[in-house]
Structure formats: C-alpha cells, structure tokens
Amino acid sequence: MSLETTESTASARPAGLSRLGQILLPALYQHRLMATSQLHRLFTPHARRPVYLRQKLQELRVGGLVDATARRTARRGNPELLWYLTARGADAVAYDPTLPRRGYRISPQAAGSQLQEHTLTVVDTGVAFVDWARRLGDECSPLDWEPEVAHRIRDGESRGGTEAFMIADAVLRYTHTAADGRRRMLSFFIEVDRATMQTTRLAAKLAAYARYQHYVPAGGSRSRSSTREAWRDHYPAFPRLLIVLTGPSDRVLANRVQDLRALAAADPRVSQLAVGVTTLRLLQDKGPLAPIATRLSGDATPTDVFLNPSGGPCA
Structure with missing residues (x-):
C-alpha cells in the first residue's frame, strides 16, 4: 500500500495533517517502532529517496505527535532514526475504530533499549510480505499485521511456571490470488527468532501454540460453547505458524532448523501444528x-510459506 492507494486509510485521522501524516500515525500506533527505511518502503516506495517522508515526519515531530531515537546498531556518524508515537500522538489515533486497541505504548526508554532489533525484525517481516504482495498482485497492507498478540491458553492466572497466555510476535493476514482468479485468505502466527535464545526455549513457545490450538475455555454449563476452542472466536481457521530466522550465518540457521525439527518430533502436540521455518533473507529475496x-514435522521438502510442496500454487 503506497501513498497513492491509501485514501481510505486516511479517513478518521486527526485533522490539519497532510495525507501522508494521517497515514503514518496509525502505522506507528500499531507497530510501535519503525525505521525511516521501513516507512519509506511501505508508504513512498516509488520515490528514490525518502525526502518528502522525512519532511512529513519532522512536521509530526514538531507538532508533538511523534518522536525518534537512533538505532543502537547503526554505524557511527549517520545513525538511522527510529520513529514512535508520543502520548499525544497515540491519543490522537486511539479512538479510530479501524485500529486494534494497543494497551502497550512505547516509551522513549523502551524505544532506545535493546528491544529495538526484535521489534524492527517483526516489522521487516511484515514489510517483506507487503513488498511481495505488490509484486504478485496479492493483498497485504501495512496494517495487515499486528504485533504482540496475546492468546489465553489456560483458565485462571499464571501459576506453577505455566503461563496463562501465548503471545505471538505478530499475527499477519495475507490474501493470495491464484492464476485462475481464486482468492485465499490466510492468517499466520509469526515468530521471529534472532538466535538469541536457546532452541529449547523456542520449542517451549511451539508447545504454547499447540496448547492454544486445543484450548477450550471453562464454562459454567455443558453447552455447545463449552466445547468450542477459543481460537474460533478470532480466526476462521487455525493460523499457520511461520518461524522467521535471522542473525547468524546460514550454516548456523540451518543447524537451528534441524534442531527445531528434532524437538518438534519429540512432542506429539507440536507435530500436529502447521509450522514452517524460513529465514528473513529468503523471504525478502524470493518471496x-x-x-x-521447511516444515517442522514430516517431509522436509522445501515449500512456500503456505506449506504447499515445491512452492506450488495454493490449494
């Protein structure tokens, strides 16, 4: 979705702003922290340089709606700016009924913390889907993924070391249009792994997804609703899980895939999940x-992210 195709997105935004400014605010509200380069790819992709984008971001900054911090991993001399909403900016768009309410608002301290890279990698994953949707004639907009989505996986509060919620790094929606015109709407749970945690911890997150797939909230009576899985209230079908690896060398990441497959094979619950694992570079370069x-269970033949063999068309 570029600036030229976002007229409907700009409705119900704060008055007195440029059209691009009205589009940037909800994106920053939903995704919390975004680099200038990411915003450029999403909203002004046809411009060679983000001159106009930087001008509008600066106008929002002067108006007290956004602020920026330097990227921690940037080279000295010319650090890339990362943008986020101020409290005033968040209040300006929080009323919009088209946006999911975000209970968590990023602070200047969090924006400058070591959490930067994880947040930006989730955004990079969404940007890759948007880029390829444009090329392929599919649909995935800058607001079609939502970060840090919590799903209850047990009744009551967390106790005994068992978490009450499974938190997906993001939930992403993508609509694919096949060559014959058939359309398929898909949802993905996105898990970003920068190889900063032990593989066993990532496997524990997979087990949480498996619990969510079968979690039925406790009911007061034996009604039909008491046997209905909780996910059915949010998704038309249980989303595929896509693990996106990035960080170390290709060899290290390939070993990580094999370790995950071995751990998944040892857990019958995880083996029932539709899980694919890829790298951010492959997603960006090949689509x-x-x-x-690679599926985490069963056949290891390469597939597309929809888990169709040999990158074939969606069924």
Missing part, C-alpha cells in the same frame, strides 16, 4: 510463494 520454508 512467500517460492520454496523457502
């Missing part, structure tokens, strides 16, 4: 329809 993913 979601290419054979870039």
